[in-house]
Amino acid sequence: MSSSSSSSSSQPHIALFPTAGMGHLTPFLRVAAMLTSYDVTVTLITAQPTLSAAESNTIASFFAIYPQIKRLDFHIIPFNSPTPDDPFFIHWEATNRSLHLLHPLISSLSPPLTAIFSDFALATNIIPIADRLQIPTFILLTTSARFLSLMANYPFLTSPEISNNEAKNYIRIPGLTDIPKSSIPPPLLRPGKSLFTSTLASNIVSFSKVKGILLNSFEYFESETITAFNIGEVQSSFPPILPIGPIAPYGLVQGDHSLPWLNEQPAKSVVYISFGSRTAMSKDQIRALGDGLDRSGHRFLWILKGNKVDKEDKEGLEELLSDSFLERTKNKGLVVKGWVSQEDILQNPAVGGFVSHCGWNSVMEAALHGVPMLAWPLHGDQRINAEVVEKSGLGLWEREWGWGGEKLINEQEIGDKVKVLMEDDIFRGKALNVGKEARKAVEKDGGSEKVLAQVINSLNLKGRE
Template sequence: MEDQKPPHVAIVPSPGIGHLIPLLEFSKRLVVRHNFAVTFLVPNDGSAMEYSKKLLQSLPKPMAISSIFLPHVSFDDLPADAVIETRIALSVTRSLPAIRQSFKAMAESTRLVALVVDMFGLDAFHVAKEFNVLPYVFYTCNALSMSLEFHLPKLDETTTCEYRDLSEPVKLPGCVPVHGRDLMNPVQDRKNPIYKEVINMIKQLHDAAGLIINTFVDLEPNALKALKERFYSNPPVYSVGPAVQIGSSGFDSGKCLSWLDKQPQGSVLYVSFGSGGTLSQEQMTELALGLGMSATRFLWVVKNPHDEEASAAYFNMESNKDPFDYLPKGFLERTRDVGLVVSSWAPQVPILSHSSTGGFLSHCGWNSTLESIVHGVPLIAWPLYAEQRTNAVLLAEDVKVAIRVKVNDKGLVGREE
């Protein structure tokens, strides 16, 4: 009787809609194409939980995807300057007792065969081992980023300076050269504790039964070929992309689409910095003035500015303050004939698939990037944090579907740009 039950996969997404969405799309494929059952074990760090619940609960019925929202974990002991990656990883580590309890229940009632985590959930491998379950890593970025990460331990051993000070770009088989300043944020300060944590995470990847990566051969043929040749199936690398949303996931999209319906074909620049990205007040003003000067039709998803952290909205997608209050005086009135400004969130996939959308000014988060590529929308690359600068290099210099904004001596993208 046990063998008659469908194979069951536990998925532990680390916090962030950018981690949850591709894992959810991947799980749909496991269920629909391969008759698996899936349970999401969702850590609760207090951020974006309502959005996560709404997303998971909007799945069509019946679908063999269930979810367990784990007890809240506290970060009150973390220093105020703790980087975003530390909190993301700790959300899983501190949820291990609850994950173990859920595993026990699933092992008794299902044919539990595998655990899938992202890069920040590797501590859950310990639980998988206890229950004799195969551990897999779902890599939410691209083959270029994965190649660079696997090279980091060697780079760490052979380099004494900060990577941003490297005189030559990092050159790897199958990959476009990447300057040290364009490596992911967590490795830009080698004295920060998160740097050693990232190096240790990368070494742990070799304990995985397989590496699942959200990219595809037509996009990164050479990098994927080099990755697979490097590992010789230990662990095997599976490219399953593009795992992207289709449709609006049940969220209201009326205002944006109604406005787009009235615009000429290919005339609108969609401007969004993702669920977590924020600009400083000065940068927000420069962008607004630049949009006004360009006379280009635009749809801008605006968030409250933050002068210290480009990822300030990552753990707090909602705000009690009105972001419109931070726009230049008279901006909305001056641009009302060519622009639509919406607060905090917009239905990105329907916008990118709309015939009026002709370009995407993006932070280069990988989900947004794939959605733009799938719908044939060229990009203006404006990376902010995480691995987004690496993504911008891939898009502008390898795939050539983007142009990259230029930053001035003040660290700003000026209105003229």
């Protein structure tokens, strides 16, 4: 065998398999891009059809930028949920129900696979496939280590001690501070009532069987939780928690997504508002938020979304906001419907603050650039993520605003909080320090960079066995 053939045969080949939702797809694309800077063959498994147009467009542009990454389209069997549920969770369920079709597709890949990086929601069904191929499975986690600590103790949430005890206001997590019951996604306290809870329950039991959990976070940001996991205090059966974040963006997608208006604004003068790719507020709350931004007196860039799934998001700005609002704020604010490059926005010198739902990708992007956050969590893991944001010094969180839709937050409250976000120098200094530590983690020989290199090196050694 020639030396070049020998090198090729020992090169790790990693398959990455995300689930539906930009919040899950984005970190997988970023890790795939990171792996191209190592001597690694990469295959991205894409479940087809995608749920949203944003996912489909992003995948297409990603492969245009990285033609060296192999693409494996995995056609899923449609699943008609017997009950109304979140469309993203229905897509997860359809993917899981189709996974028996995956083995023949990946067993014939060349060179043979060395490892699979899976979304947590697919773990239980992916592990037997990887075992048949005699390769390790890693979970690429799309949430915080803090929320993982709740997931690890999920069986306890459904125990009579918790579910029947309304007076118990917190959940005790071994080795860590307690989690307020008010921060736990309500579906988790109602076992068996949603696809999300059934997906979590069926997959968390398999976490002990994976080689490691790749975490889009860094030691400085979540040191207490990462350490508690890795010394076995949170859950003794868990594999190593491997922080590799903040996972760096992989570059611009094709097309012009620049915002010339933003480039014309003074440094640190603009508050950026976005609630992610799968969050929609009521029309009353949208209008109160607009009036609050106006009341704050600060320039703003607002990415507005009317529906959870972009294929359904047909309403124009005039239907969501009043003509008077658009007219009186036209010189100090910009409202955009549609996809933008959040990474470009957060690194723009004009941006001085970020009002966010605290989706984990958004948190890590803000951390990387040291942009202070006003946390406004609406559902899912976001209240627990908001706690991490507050504790780390990256942002502030008004707990009394509750879950999204629980109450209407009025314009005065919103305006007052935006003023604090944009005008408190001590607060801004703490966020800048988080940014410095985040960049240090991902630099050459930084903590997160070393962890990823060690994972790849372990696969290199396996390939030579």
